[in-house]
Amino acid sequence: MKKKLLLITMVLGHMAVNAQTVKNENLVQYVKPIIGTQRMGHTYPGATVPFGMVQLSPETDTPSYVLNGKYNPDVYKYCAGYQYDDKTIVGFSHTHFSGTGHSDLGDILIMPTTGALQLNPGTADKPLSGYRSAFSHQNEVSEANYYKVKLDDHNITAELTSTTRVGVHQYTFPKADDAHIILDMMAGIYNYPEKNVWTYLRVVNDSTVIGFRQTNGWARTRVLYFAMSFSKAFIAHGFKNYDTKSVYRGFWGKFNANKNFPEIAGKQIKAWFDFKTGEGEKVKIKVALSPVSMDGALANMKAEAPGWDFNQIKEAGQKQWENELHKIVIQSPSVAEKQNFYTAMYHAMINPTIYMDLDGNYKGLDQNVHKADGFTNYTTFSLWDTYRALHPLFNIIDPKRNTDMVNSMLKHYDQSPEHMLPVWSNSGNENWCMSGYHSVAVIADAVIKGNVDFDANKALDACVATARHRDYEGIGEYMDKGYIPDERSGVSVSSTLEYAYDDWAIAQLAKKLNRNDIYEEFIKRSQNYKNVYDPKVGFMRPKLADGTFRKNFDALTTINQGFIEGNSWNYTLFAPQDPKGLIELMGGNKRVVRYLDSLFTMQLPDKFFAETEDITRDGIIGNYVHGNEPSHHVAYLYNWTDKPWKTQERIRMILKKMYGPAPDGLGGNDDTGQMSAWYIFSTIGFYPVAPGSDEYSIGSPAINNAVINLDNGKTFTIVVKNQSDKNVYIQKMTLNGKPLNGLTIKHSDITNGGELVFYMGSSHK
């Protein structure tokens, strides 16, 4: 009910806008960063530019990651710091993941206050017990690169914007003799006291502060440097070190180190800055980040945000977004559709994030400082998610950026002590989250699609070295036996399936580069998915080292069943590299159609929801779990059966059910843009079922027209005739005026420019 009301509000807000997209139309207006901030989306409403190093956004709570020595399940909601249902804001921090299901960051939390100085954030139920403030969504504006909120308890209006490396705050104060800016270096996302390894702050002068925050979080060894500049000189400042165990906390009593002292270092540090403000006076703060040094942060600030014109910075960032959004211009009579689409575009272009100073310096996986030579270095690679549709999307709309991401991955390989391509790369650290070695799919996909601004042979070597890393999660056993034994790994089946797909991607890359021995090795490995299929039960199933299937098995359950983020019902369909072979393995066309139908329609027992990660009833259709990625290709599998119209039907159903222009409009974690990239592809009518192939599988376009503006200057136009909520079935298609008979288009069809016309109808043929 609540969702519905909000939807109406948002649609009404744009009634005046022509529902048909016009050329050079402002597309930023359709971006609703608030989408996904309620429940599972794990997006954030704050300010960022495309792929920005800074993501400046409010935290509505900062629960400790560890409670009584154990994992605190409350943190999960706060992966991006913000939950729409919360009533208070703790402060504004400068780094956030977008849509992840585990977290880190939340660095350098700033909160403006008035009244008696409070250094404790207080609790959500008693906001007055600390510096946090109540707020309401009525007083909140969230746009691309702009966030505004009224902090009720302090009578302060907060506005945020950013450049790539600088977060900019604008706080409008009431008349106050006791205005403060709190800098809480103890706050953070997924924080707990031991995570704060070290903090250093230096007050350079009455309006400049520099420092760093060193953490042991999801990024195990990470230092974030920053420089902070105030538009108005503070009249006093202070520090507090909450660490009680360090012997060397102070200055031996030589100074009064708590008041107006120029520096502090320690594990648990907070600082405050005092002001007197007139009614309506704006105090602005710029915070520049650097992965390398405080000097780097200062230089980044000087270059990117030398002045104090908040609106100019906001508008420059929105201009960047406008350029990015225009890479696909859709026409739709539905404002909601445009909001969904352009918010998906927005969410798809937040991660990976730029990770280097303006001069190219960045901290590598080897803990050394490197200079990016001829490329832009990125981090925040959630590759288990993003190899599927996000990087393929970049291969179409931003190929240069995607090759820079590959270059960053290759540098990760060079610099990682394990000499492996990234699995989940965060701020110059590898956290090995999730399974597979899907970097290889990203690399293969880029090369196959002709986006090769790197040494492809060296990249293949990195792929092969990664895939042959016997010590890593059962690869040795996988190489020896063709599957990972259940004894070796708790996720032996899903990993076997993912390795097999990745191996196929390596084989495609090797073939392209005429490296035949590697092709032979890996094309053989790519068939390993068959080794964990149990024809007796018709499911992928844990296999023991002795070659027999594990007795205890439940295809509906994920945990302890050999899978991760997907049960066997979903994962059994995971052989995107070989749908034909899979169908044959599973008993042929008829059985697989029945299997797919069952998947989308079955009623699940209640315990499923209790036991499955990241899943709510909203994120699931039957037993099909769209909120987790392993099924993202599944609706397209009907294309390999005699019922491709069911793909068209299911895709439209998923688009409708799993996405909406409201805070709870994401049916699961956005996963650094993968959920959004799925939306973008499926909305314009095709999807990369197997990245590493040059083919896209046809779905059912949900817009009337889409123009892809390619960076080679050409355009690829998708015209959809007679499309509506009911007319979801393709009657025929033409490509550049000629009939398109298959269910695929090629990447070159897009990059050569041209026109794909869909003719839709209400019944399938």
Place this chain on the structure above:
Amino acid sequence: MKKKLLLITMVLGHMAVNAQTVKNENLVQYVKPIIGTQRMGHTYPGATVPFGMVQLSPETDTPSYVLNGKYNPDVYKYCAGYQYDDKTIVGFSHTHFSGTGHSDLGDILIMPTTGALQLNPGTADKPLSGYRSAFSHQNEVSEANYYKVKLDDHNITAELTSTTRVGVHQYTFPKADDAHIILDMMAGIYNYPEKNVWTYLRVVNDSTVIGFRQTNGWARTRVLYFAMSFSKAFIAHGFKNYDTKSVYRGFWGKFNANKNFPEIAGKQIKAWFDFKTGEGEKVKIKVALSPVSMDGALANMKAEAPGWDFNQIKEAGQKQWENELHKIVIQSPSVAEKQNFYTAMYHAMINPTIYMDLDGNYKGLDQNVHKADGFTNYTTFSLWDTYRALHPLFNIIDPKRNTDMVNSMLKHYDQSPEHMLPVWSNSGNENWCMSGYHSVAVIADAVIKGNVDFDANKALDACVATARHRDYEGIGEYMDKGYIPDERSGVSVSSTLEYAYDDWAIAQLAKKLNRNDIYEEFIKRSQNYKNVYDPKVGFMRPKLADGTFRKNFDALTTINQGFIEGNSWNYTLFAPQDPKGLIELMGGNKRVVRYLDSLFTMQLPDKFFAETEDITRDGIIGNYVHGNEPSHHVAYLYNWTDKPWKTQERIRMILKKMYGPAPDGLGGNDDTGQMSAWYIFSTIGFYPVAPGSDEYSIGSPAINNAVINLDNGKTFTIVVKNQSDKNVYIQKMTLNGKPLNGLTIKHSDITNGGELVFYMGSSHK
């Protein structure tokens, strides 16, 4: 008794050597690094080159700095890691202070072992309970840049040597299938768990390890990077992380991260490396340090110690020592005298230490990396100690190095958040230990003596800014009232006295530079010593803010009496800038002679020894405390009375009583060479009573001849006729053949070259 026996042993060891020093004589043979390693000297027996960044030396115990939440007094003995009376060695670490009374460092502890792997050091009483080993002094050799010891429990002979930035280990193993090298990153001097902020280790290949150690110790924010190379490949390695609180310790079970894994990061880390060794097989290890980066450490190793010739490295370092020692060549019939003297020379040339990579990069006080441009950057400035005689010694024998030290101090000023010259500078950190701002005396002394390879006016500005830093330890009150009120500081009297002296030094510098306003201000301030003298009791005494002296007062006690490391009896004599004025203040010649006589002869109550820091009965003559620095000029004060012969008598007595060529041969902490510098000056016949003046005060030379080889190519020769243990009184002196009638010589007398002849006798004139 023990001491005497040892003395005989050491003398016998050199019976074959001609007792008269010959030209080009090997002087390294007289260096006994073992001097001062028993009890209070706090020197170490290990290997270092002059002013080396590496000081590679054994630890005989590593007690925790904190025990049950409180300071553990046991650590004090282990300021330099080694205590002569101990029976076991824990391992060999790469950084040590020489002679300090508080500590830090002890980084990167390495221990070779055989037998079952033990990662715990074990305890001194049960060495077999851990990796430590029993040893005996019979199997120990300690030379300049060479240390050797037999590790009895492991049947391993350990040898150590070094270059400036590289420590080199040579371990001779027995035949062993289970030989190990332990790398204990949890060990350290003045260590406790919270001091280990972060540790990173990376095994680059089977014979190279790199990493860093980040600590919160006496240096609050310090990172020491290193690179470690083995002459023989290890067959396996492992890590252990003893931290139980961090959630992010491992690798999510993807790897077996404890065995042969390439990296580890955490707060409590140990590592081991396994070998098989043949009988007598030597395994060598090089450990290069860097204050900046692991790459810096690798580059330092490559440049300074590219090969594996242990003896060549040892000899090259000893050659460096030979060059340094030859700066003063003495003749003495006494081998013990030569051992005392050249060990003093050795101990005087360990600290300050070089603190930069070979390419000039170093970490500054601002936590940024800087490049030393045109100078060598130093750290380990224990200036309260060393301004007195150590830097004046450098002004004679190593003026270029001293100006580089001044340049380093000026960079410290530039880079320190407080914009102050160093007080006690350690590894790019300021610990503010002890009182005064004696950098100014070092700078003034250098300029006055013509050693000015820096911008003297800028240096004066730094001195003035430091001396006017009102927030620092009572300077504001001192400037307002002419003294620090007792209410403001627990060491108000000694600080007032030291500030007054430092102010005089600033005045001298200002005068030299024709900065008359500054001269006037500071020459006036230099008289402030008079403000804390209470003529009623005849002592310097704590004064209250209201101008009255504090009632509760005990001139024999230090603690809570307004003094630090010296009671009022000693500190009352502290106005080296104005001995004449002080004598007048204290009631004139007769009273001061009586005061001095009392000081040297009085019997102290037992409680004095219990209450006074750093003092044993060995370190004291009457109530004169030579082991602490405030009295170092005191014996020379008779020169300003009508009894200068008493200076001569006392000096010889102090030289004899406080110094000896044995492990307990230092009557107090060597204090990074200050005690040794006092010895060197006094032994050759003069002393810089007031650094910042160009005059030296005459004492009583204890050798027959000394040639100072100046870096301008000239020599200054001190000839002492008829000198003996009894002939301590000067009968007459000539300088360059002309009678010298006063009791001073000028710095230019030395640097111009020439000959000073003393004629000694057994009775004073």
